[in-house]
Amino acid sequence: MTTTATEPSTANPDSSRPRRVAAKLQRAGTRTAYHWELVKLAALIRVRAMIIGCLIAPPIIVLILRGQRPPADTLYGKLIHLSGFAVPLLLLGFISQWVLPLLTSLVAGDIFASEDQQGTWKTILTRSVSRAQIFRAKTLAALTFAAVAYSALAVSAIASGVLLVGRQPLTGLTGQTITPSTALGLVIAAWAAAFPVLIGFTALSILLSVRTRNPALGVVGPVVLGLAMSLLGSVGGIGLLRRLLLTTPLDAWHGLLTATPFYGPLVQGLAVCAAWTALCLVLAYRSLRNRDLTEG
Template sequence: MAKLAAQARSRYTLLGCALAPIAIVLVFNGQQQTPSDTIYGRQIHTSGFAMPLFILAFAAQWIFPLLASVVAGDIFANEDQHGTWKTILTRSVSRGQVFRAKTATATLFTVLATAVLAVSTVGTSMLLIGTQPLTGLTGQLIGSGDALMLVLASWASVLPAMVGFTALAILVSVKTRNPAAGVAAPVVLGLIMTLLGSIGGIDLLRRFLLSTPLESWYGLLTQQHFYGPLTFGLAVSAGWTVICLTVAYFSLQRRDITGG
């Protein structure tokens, strides 16, 4: 964690998560036309709770996979790039301890980055647009207090999938030993999953894609809440996380690092 805190990339990423929503809200709030073809795009001028949901839906396409992989995709491959594995493993620690420590650090960074992005987005939207009631997906009017809770719950619902993308980035980082591949591959795979999810006739496959749980918050914004997608998305995210981390762990355990 100390090593991560010293890296400019991680600090700039958190700074971007804090500042980017301010610029986005200012730009969209200053436009007369609304992005009506996107969920909650029509309401971004009428409720400060619609903008965070609009950004949440947009971020699911590629921003979230990028946030999850910006550290996780490099945290193992960086040691290969600099040839420091032998140095690390002479410090009276096992490969398993190194794996757990790096995985925990990458996961904590993903959660922190998501939280900073959420707080900045919600806070900026409420400050610049207001706290007007929000219209739900089934046309019901949601009061300001309930709307805030639902918006925060919606952002929190993406965390399991974010952890899943973090595990995927760790797997790519361990397997390829290439930092660029570790960061880029989850983003590309996330885009492919999103495209596959938009194709009709493959509903069963779509349910098991890691990108699908990023949309499970829709059920919170209806008149009668339905939690099936949230529950199934949690299971899917857990499955991806366990499989990716298990494969990455055993790959690291079997690796020959005598060369560096």
């Protein structure tokens, strides 16, 4: 009887090594570019001013409101003297009108267009980084700024209400009394629920920055579109269209403040924001990839 020996595998164990090395270089290039984008942003006066403004504006607004009649025609406006937790909810409703798009477009709307304005694309592309790496780095830098600015605004708004008005129980949207500890968690959740909209507006600002190549349009465009969406959302008889607007999820946190919370608008809003974000970033990257940047 003859025994046939099984030949060991002759596959090259290092066959995937070039792909791994390329992936590491790709990540390293993106990290380096991201680092320098953050350095450039930190050096901008408007970026520093925006962060400082997010920190000092809420307490100033609270101090002004303390000496005035409460704005009873706005959600939670009539309760701002009765509970400190009503203050950040009032401010959250206010920034939804135009502050939220402006908060992110000041950076995201300019981060690509500024390279066109200064003619520095060719210089950037000769620094061993690809268009994809530049796009990822600038997008991450814009998102980082948006997250920092929004977090500063949220923390300042909540702290201002609690420290300047107090930790009184909060009245829910269905008339129920919410204890201070529960109210604090719900206020934080309400601000967190609006953050996906900020990401969506960041992506929209990036798209306008890439396509228009104009910093002014990249900054002002999202604010104008945000106001237009808010006005359109207030029109009756457009139920389906209203659900697809990027501004509609800004009201989704209302379901958290009822006696029996409902989360359908939150889930739907998250899907809408994800769709807006993905679509805008895909279109922006394709536009950047197909452009002739050799003249910049």
